[in-house]
Amino acid sequence: MAGVRRRAFVLWLGTAIALVALVIASLAIGAVPIAPGGVLQALGGTGDALAVTIVRDLRLPRVALAMLVGCALGGSGAALQGTLRNALAEPYLLGVSGGAAVGAVLAMTIGITGAASVPLLAFAGAIAAVLLVLALARAAGGARDPRMLLMAGVIIGAFANAVILILLADVAPERVRGAMWWMAGSLTDASWLRVGWLAVYVLVGLGLLVTRGRLLDVLALGDESAAALGADVAGTTRQVFLISALLAAASVAAAGLIGFVGLVVPNIVRAFGVVRHRALIVSSAAGGAVLLLFADLLARTVRAPVELPIGAITALIGVPVFLARLGRIR
């Protein structure tokens, strides 16, 4: 037990240190570099007036957005992996994010831009994707067969991409680049209003997932044992899918399509011996925040002043992890 506790402690300490370091670095690094000491001063509202504006009005909302999106993706990935009993599940690979993106793009093309209303349309899209994925997997012979679900998810994701391209055909050329950019994930559009709404969705969603933690532990034992322990397998699976869809939708509406965070982070957390889902979901949310801050820092600095799409960065990090995990499953 000491070993397990110590490893979990190392994970939590490392996450906390990385979070603080990355937040300060994200606030300091940019077109106008600010020294770490200046960052702390600016956060307090004192010191150079320009630095205060840059840190508090420009960089801080972006940092908050990155952390919230990371929390949503990491937490929902951990919960989806538990319900599907599969370490490869996550909202992006299951097509949930793709469905949300269809909803969000649809909202944009018909002129809905509200920070509260776009997530709702994205949510509708995500739900539609979940239902389609489940129906497709069932038709192929197994709604609980993780392989069928992943296949169906990838197919629905491709389908969603096609729908988005068709929706964008009508859009004015100068807006297409913006939309395409957003499809690859971007945190450029951070405002406190958007951050505030996302915070509401993410806190509610993660809270609901954490309350299902013990049920997810039981579900991970398999259908027979879950039934033996009184779990409503179908009902819990449905609830977790819906809550995860909500989280994915909120993050897609705020920052576009960012994949693989929900895949990478829970697998790393589990490697530290954190397996029970309450702790796993919370740790994965925190780890998701770390990964997204890190990816955003890379996106902003690697080819500065050019900003790379953050979804591409997370995919570059995520694909090797996916392949390593795939090898172990066989």
Added chain:
Amino acid sequence: MTAGVPLRFDHVTLGYRRDAAPVVIDASIVAPPGGITAIVGPNGSGKSSLVRGVLGLMPERTGHILAGDTPLTPTATLANSRLVAVMPQRESLAFPMRVADYVALGRSPFLGLWDAATPTDHALVQDAMQRADVVAFADRRTDELSGGEWQRVRLARALAQDTPVLLLDEPTTFLDIAHEMATFETLSREAQRGRTVVLVSHTLTLVARFADQIVLMHAGRVAASGTPREVMQGAILEAVYGWPLVVSHDPAVGAPTLVPLRRPR
């Protein structure tokens, strides 16, 4: 300690599909509290389907399954899991976990979404681990256990549920002689303490020594039931298993012993 209630199958027919033949046909079984009821029979005779029926996992079902006076309906899984602790035949964890954490999941039927485990829950978990003799590896991971250790850990989880009825599907597979005997002694103690113990088993000779009642299944039906002496008869078993055998009575053992014969060339 929870007192036992009878587990009753009342004219139960179970099947996987409406258009396919049922796998359990009109089975009526009463397992009384304070004793061990063993369900035996050849492969495919419907034993495990009875267990899945209790779990509400058989799509086609007629008749009644009751714990005491409470019907175990397929939709009331939570209420059922507070009356009957089931140890399914197979179980593979998607993500390995610490043994003590796994056994503690046996308390989950009694905990709401917002509840934390109480001292009573912890005490029941500790007690269950002692009775199943798994305390020594409470801190190991489930994927680091031998087949026999895993079986005992699973038994500990069922014991931690602390229900009136224990229903175990082949609890002694993968166990060596000592652990097999120890498991039966444990179950025997649970029965003496008033619980209803029902187990599915292939080891007839051992079952004959520990069970108070044996139910012999054949092709989905109850072919015979009664005390070990009543059911363990050469003619009955030979017909059901389709293999020549003798049943001997060794006074040192005190229970009928089954010996399958070599087929003459």
